[in-house]
Amino acid sequence: MIGRGRPMQRRSEDARADAARRVNAELEHHVALTTEELVAAGLDRASARREAERRFGDRRAHAEACVAVWEKRHRAARRRQIVRGIGGDLRYATRGLRKNPGFAAVVVATLVLGIGANTAVFSLVRGVLLRPLPYPDPDRLVWIYTSSPPQEWPFSVADFLALEEQQTSFERVGAFMTRGVTFNADQIAERVLARYVTADFFATLSRPLARGRGFTRAEGRPGAELTVVVSHGFWQRYLGARADVLGQRIRLDARDYAIIGVLPPEVGPLEERAEVFPILQLEPPPRKGPFFLRVVGRRTAGVGAEIAAAELRGINERIFPVWQASYQDSRATWGSKPLRESLVQNARDTLFVLLGAVALVLLVACTNVANLMLTRAAERQGEIAVRRALGATFTRLARQLLVEALLVAVIGGLGGSPSPPRRSRRCGGGGRTTSPDWRKCSWTAGCWCSPWPSPWVAASSWARRPPWWQGGPNGPRRWRRPGRASPRAAGARGSGGCSSSCSSPWWCRCCSARVCWFVA
Amino acid sequence: MGDVPVADANLDLMKGTLGLLLLTALSSGPRHGHQMMHWIRGVTDEAFRIEEGAIYPALHRLEAKGLVASEWGVSENNRQAKYYRLTAKGRRKLAAERKRWERYVATVAKVLETG
Numbered sequence: 001m002i003g004r005g006r007p008m009q010r011r012s013e014d015a016r017a018d019a020a021r022r023v024n025a026e027l028e029h030h031v032a033l034t035t036e037e038l039v040a041a042g043l044d045r046a047s048a049r050r051e052a053e054r055r056f057g058d059r060r061a062h063a064e065a066c067v068a069v070w071e072k073r074h075r076a077a078r079r080r081q082i083v084r085g086i087g088g089d090l091r092y093a094t095r096g097l098r099k100n101p102g103f104a105a106v107v108v109a110t111l112v113l114g115i116g117a118n119t120a121v122f123s124l125v126r127g128v129l130l131r132p133l134p135y136p137d138p139d140r141l142v143w144i145y146t147s148s149p150p151q152e153w154p155f156s157v158a159d160f161l162a163l164e165e166q167q168t169s170f171e172r173v174g175a176f177m178t179r180g181v182t183f184n185a186d187q188i189a190e191r192v193l194a195r196y197v198t199a200d201f202f203a204t205l206s207r208p209l210a211r212g213r214g215f216t217r218a219e220g221r222p223g224a225e226l227t228v229v230v231s232h233g234f235w236q237r238y239l240g241a242r243a244d245v246l247g248q249r250i251r252l253d254a255r256d257y258a259i260i261g262v263l264p265p266e267v268g269p270l271e272e273r274a275e276v277f278p279i280l281q282l283e284p285p286p287r288k289g290p291f292f293l294r295v296v297g298r299r300t301a302g303v304g305a306e307i308a309a310a311e312l313r314g315i316n317e318r319i320f321p322v323w324q325a326s327y328q329d330s331r332a333t334w335g336s337k338p339l340r341e342s343l344v345q346n347a348r349d350t351l352f353v354l355l356g357a358v359a360l361v362l363l364v365a366c367t368n369v370a371n372l373m374l375t376r377a378a379e380r381q382g383e384i385a386v387r388r389a390l391g392a393t394f395t396r397l398a399r400q401l402l403v404e405a406l407l408v409a410v411i412g413g414l415g416g417s418p419s420p421p422r423r424s425r426r427c428g429g430g431g432r433t434t435s436p437d438w439r440k441c442s443w444t445a446g447c448w449c450s451p452w453p454s455p456w457v458a459a460s461s462w463a464r465r466p467p468w469w470q471g472g473p474n475g476p477r478r479w480r481r482p483g484r485a486s487p488r489a490a491g492a493r494g495s496g497g498c499s500s501s502c503s504s505p506w507w508c509r510c511c512s513a514r515v516c517w518f519v520a
Numbered sequence: 521m522g523d524v525p526v527a528d529a530n531l532d533l534m535k536g537t538l539g540l541l542l543l544t545a546l547s548s549g550p551r552h553g554h555q556m557m558h559w560i561r562g563v564t565d566e567a568f569r570i571e572e573g574a575i576y577p578a579l580h581r582l583e584a585k586g587l588v589a590s591e592w593g594v595s596e597n598n599r600q601a602k603y604y605r606l607t608a609k610g611r612r613k614l615a616a617e618r619k620r621w622e623r624y625v626a627t628v629a630k631v632l633e634t635g
Contacts, residue, residue, distance in 0.1 A: 029602070033597070
């Protein structure tokens with residue numbers, strides 16, 4: 001049977017032995033000539049041979065050096081041959097795709113959809129779930145809230161003032177509330193989103209401002225001058241992006257605020273969307289409620305989450321009797337959790353479900369591509385038969401198919417994943433700049449590699465003669481050549497057939513076809 | 521200085537020179553290894569101490585670089601022998617190496633003259 005050659009290892013060993021034989025013949029020729037010369041000069045044959053060997057030197061070492069040179073050359077030649085072969089395969093695959101534009105378009109479009117959906121959703125997952133928060137030491141930032149499982153709600157003014165006064169586990173704690181305010185300028189009056197923040201808010205987040213400064217604690221006391229930090233967008237839209245904006249006054253909800261700082265254009269999730277950040281001056285309240293303050297704290301370095309949580313519970317227990325007249329919920333306590341976790345907790349499950357869904361889409365896409373390739377393989381039986389008859393080995397055919405699959409995978413992959421920064425910016429939100437990282441790269445690479453197994457289905461079917469769909473009892477009749485069923489097919493039929501009970505499933509191509517179909 | 525030997529009877533070949541000698545040996549036509557050895561001996565009056573077998577790895581390296589080509593033929597005493605010949609690339613290399621060597625020798629000679 002034409003086809004499978006000897007294993008690569010064996011062939012290479014044979015070639016080496018052959019080269020060693022040639023080297024030995026050459027060296028032997030030299031020694032023999034020298035011996036003859038010495039004999040002609042009058043020495044007897046034995047001593048002439050000894051003398052010739054002596055003059056020649058270490059024969060084995062010289063022979064090995066020669067074979068080593070041959071090996072190096074042989075390896076380089078093989079590498080060149082493989083590279084040339086792959087280049088040829090690529091050209092061949094390109095021609096094949098051009099010849100079948102319909103097939104190429106369907107395969108590429110399927111892959112573009114599958115890979116594109118995966119890349120997009122993974123960018124989203126990465127932007128939302130995997131990227132660290134854009135604050136220094138984000139692991140120490142925690143969300144602090146009142147907790148009465150399963151419910152959680154914000155702090156009241158009384159709570160926050162007590163927390164600020166009594167806590168020791170946090171470097172700083174800040175609170176904020178968000179609501180719309182009316183911004184008045186010369187001729188205009190507009191609703192803008194304001195995030196009222198306590199004096200320590202920006203210090204807790206520890207991100208530097210683009211201009212000016214954050215609030216001082218003195219400004220947070222009732223009666224002090226009202227101050228405001230504005231967002232970059234607000235500064236550009238309403239204040240003309242002027243450099244001398246610090247110290248100017250703006251009117252929010254009919255009160256004058258002095259501008260003391262401007263945020264940078266890129267902000268973290270806690271500063272997003274709000275246009276102005278007026279100072280929140282908290283007066284000691286007569287009663288405990290209402291609960292509207294969202295609290296964020298930065299744990300002191302070296303203080304564990306448990307210690308901080310225990311302290312929060314302790315403070316809550318201490319102040320509970322003070323406010324018992326207006327607040328009786330003794331079960332509720334104070335809790336804390338990492339800021340990032342609380343920011344993404346709603347999105348997490350949805351995103352993972354989405355990711356799973358698009359992974360399934362890719363799987364379906366790959367299955368479709370595999371089916372298309374299988375169909376095409378059936379169409380190319382004649383071509384493959386000729387190539388096998390001319391001596392193409394299984395690995396050679398498989399390599400060609402892999403290169404073809406690689407080509408469509410790369411085209412599909414390129415189509416499915418446009419430039420990463422743009423996409424991530426759109427999906428990650430907040431205009432954060434991103435750079436490709438290993439997680440994204442590996443995910444994309446995984447997507448690209450996913451269609452690769454499909455040609456193996458076709459290749460493995462070519463390795464058998466005739467392929468399973470030709471010889472199997474349930475295979476399409478038109479593939480079967482009359483009177484030329486393979487011995488294996490005959491064996492399968494002989495062993496009792498397959499349609500109802502199969503005695504040897506590993507040998508039965510009908511069964512393997514069913515398994516393939518099931519997997520697909 | 522009298523007790524320091526001025527020169528040994530046989531010279532050790534400087535590294536990299538053997539290739540040049542072999543290329544020169546082939547410049548007048550195809551030869552097999554034994555003939556080349558004879559040629560070198562004759563031209564140098566056996567001044568160099570060369571282990572005869574050492575020319576073969578050197579020849580194979582030249583062949584791997586494409587400077588010489590080889591084929592099997594029948595030698596003068598009716599034996600199978602591997603004949604080497606210069607390729608065009610080898611000829612160019614030989615010319616370049618010869619120039620380089622001449623410059624080298626001239627420069628070293630100039631330095632030695634000053635001393």
